[in-house]
Amino acid sequence: MTIGITPSLTSSYTDCLLICLSVLLQEKMPFCGPKCSLCCTIVSIWGIVQLVLMGVFFYTHSVALAEDLTLKEHYDDLNEFYKDVNASYEQNAYNCWIAAFIYLVTLCVSVHQFWLNNRVSYQV
């Protein structure tokens, strides 16, 4: 029963998403003012640069970021410890890259908004 329902649910969900996106892209009035879009653009660029770099540093198991790992309080087995450390490094790297990707999307949206704002002001 549930298997039968969920595909239809997800398909209607994606439909909804697609409709929203298309409305957004066709939107001629910016929902973000010039200051807001500029701010978002700058934070997005910073976010992309820093999160990509952090992701790279996590992926290469850099020691400086060792304190940012999620580990248990106490380990009895050294191999288990190493396994946890490696897994945590990789997961953190992926998380950083996921966040960087979302910032890429935000960058596109805010640059589009910024461009829309500038365009609107040219038309008197």
Added chain:
Amino acid sequence: MPLFRSEEMTLCQLFLQSEAAYACVAELGELGLAQFRDLNPDVSAFQRKFVNEVRRCDEMERKLRYLEKEIKRDDIPILDTGENPEAPQPREMIDLEAAFEKLENELREVNQNSEALKKNFLELTELKHILRKTQTFFDERESLMETESMTRALIPEDVTSRQVVAPHNLGFVAGVILRERLPAFERMLWRACRGNVFLRQAEIDAALEDPVTGDQVYKSVFIIFFQGDQLKTRVKKICEGFRATLYPCPETPAERREMAIGVMTRIEDLNTVLGQTQDHRHRVLVAAAKNIKNWFVKVRKIKSIYHTLNLFNLDVTQKCLIAECWIPVTDMETIQMSLRRGTERSGSSVPPILNRMMTREVPPTYNRTNKFTAGFQNLVDAYGVATYREVNPASFTIVSFPFLFSMMFGDAGHGLLMTLFALWMVIKEKPLAAKKIQSEIWVICFAGRYIMLLMGVFSIYAGFIYNDVFSKGVNIFGSGYKVNLTDEELKHHHSAMLVPDEANGHYRQTPYPFGVDPIWMMAENKIPYLNAYKMKISIIFGVVHMGFGVILGIWNHRYFGRSMNILVEFIPQIIFLVFLFGYLCILMFIKWTKYYAGAEDQTLTPGCAPSILITFIGMVLFKYDTVPLDGCDNYMYPGQVTLQKVMIIVAVLVVPILLFGKPILFKIEMNKSKNHAALHNQNGTAEGEDVEVAGVPQTDGHEGGDEPHEFSDVMIHQAIHTIEYVLGSVSHTASYLRLWALSLAHSQLSEVLWLMVLRKGLMFQDWYGGVLLYFIFAAWAALTVSILVLMEGLSAFLHTLRLHWVEFQSKFYAGAGYLFVPFSFENIMEVQPGEE
């Protein structure tokens, strides 16, 4: 050397022919290199020579402001091309005046006309509404009349009186009143006329425009029926009181229809006329808007020229004007050229005369700066303008200010943010300056863009030295430390001590090439280690900075001819500073190099290194009997005790030299000059001798003329100076510890921000951790910018400024001068828009 001292200035007298005066002053205004003195200080503003011209300029400005207001009212954009028109000739001024007069009159006429037209329009509209609405009222009256005639027959007693009254004697008045006033109006009528009048009213749906204020108001039509003349006058008075406008309304429907048609045609005509009037007004204003900025600039220039001309003196022969001005000596040629240009333009034949005057007055301080050095010069001038021809600290501030800032701000990440922002401001400086943004914070920020750029770059450097990038260390070259522990040791111990001696194998025996080793970021004893390091370098830089300040005093002494001061002021000062605090720095260097882990001799191990502070206190108090720790030595080098004793004694001995040296010299010189004068008087007189005798006692061998002339003054002054210096050297040296304190605060704040904010985003190990990290990063970025860059940056800026103003400049700077404010159109144009 351009910024080392202020420019040499000279007082000049300028003789200008009256015709050429205006043009010459205009040229000097464009040049902006001459500061005119007021030669008529006792004369009031109304008695000056060119007061009429100034008044005319004021009148022109008033007209221009009226024009501007009208242009703004119609929302017409004012063009600002940023061009700088030349100051117009005096004959052009008359043309300008005529043009402004014409424009103003035209506008006033148009405004008056349109007001009258609008009033007319309003009356006609109200009449139209009345004519429409009263139709119903009259119908009702007809029915009323009929009933009256019917009842008349039923009342036999008053037949006679009734017969006198004709049925159509029911008079009426019609008018329009504001809707809000209607209830009160009705009540008043009822009371005043004892209920004998009959009011009918209907609302006007459309809003009418009030001609005076331009507001939209709602009105109602009313019609009042009454009988008799007395009631008529009463009703009319009440209508006046409530400011209801009455209109003549014809009785018969036919007449009313005719009137309505007439009113409609008149309204249409009026509409066309009104439209045309507005168009005309708009055209006039658009034409004016193109030139109005230009006109403003021209009028301001004329006004400033006449203000300056008012400062001049008129010669006895009434043919030429005399002016006194301060000009930089190196610019005499340029000024001569511009004066010649001015005379040519005015068509005068007599060239202006510029000759130097000798004076005892102190000239203003002029530092020739460009857009880069102007910011630093402003920082120095904010505390006190340099005395004339004294050493200018601004040129050294260009490097020392960003450097000391970076010591307190040392984080490469935050430095990068600051650099990027400053770089944007510098690259886009022309478009940003043209925008003329009025926000005061922006103006200050923009004016300091080069300072900010340097501060950012230096902070990146300091960040690499402290190895701090957003509170994380970067391992570029490979740490000097490596962990040499077995798995068993790692399993059982919670923490380990990595001693860098050769035996333990935790250290590669070569240090990290540049900056603090990144291993320290992971160490538990990071803070005690960095504290020791940062405190020591703060003191070292402090002593260097202060010593440099004292050394700069040599140039001041030499320039002002006080070479003896070098002996009695500079030498004691530098000896005191070096022997006490310089020695402190030397001890630090010895401690850094002498003691190392893994030394065979136990006295050379780090545990045995004596505390420098204790050593210094012992040196000052002559306390050399403390028991050293086991196997350790209290002293760092042989002969330390004797050397320290000698140094402290010498340092104490130079204090009286500092205190009494200058007053004694002064006294000797005074006696010498008295003897000189006595000798000359004895030898009889010769030509020019009187001048010499008169001249000698005045000159104490000092220039500037602000030296005290009494022994007691000198003594007190020197005593204050000595106490200030001696106590100051201790307190200022300790004050430099703020370099350590702020850098510790900054690094801890940034660490807390990472720990408490960003780490929370890294805690989640599922994919949604990435989404959460997206939001948390935004919060972390906002807090970083607002707290760490803005707040800490401002704080470090303030502390650096204080260190420069108080600790550095008190060693050599007098700062008793006044600024050179030349007559310059550029300065005037910059000031005026802000005032408006």
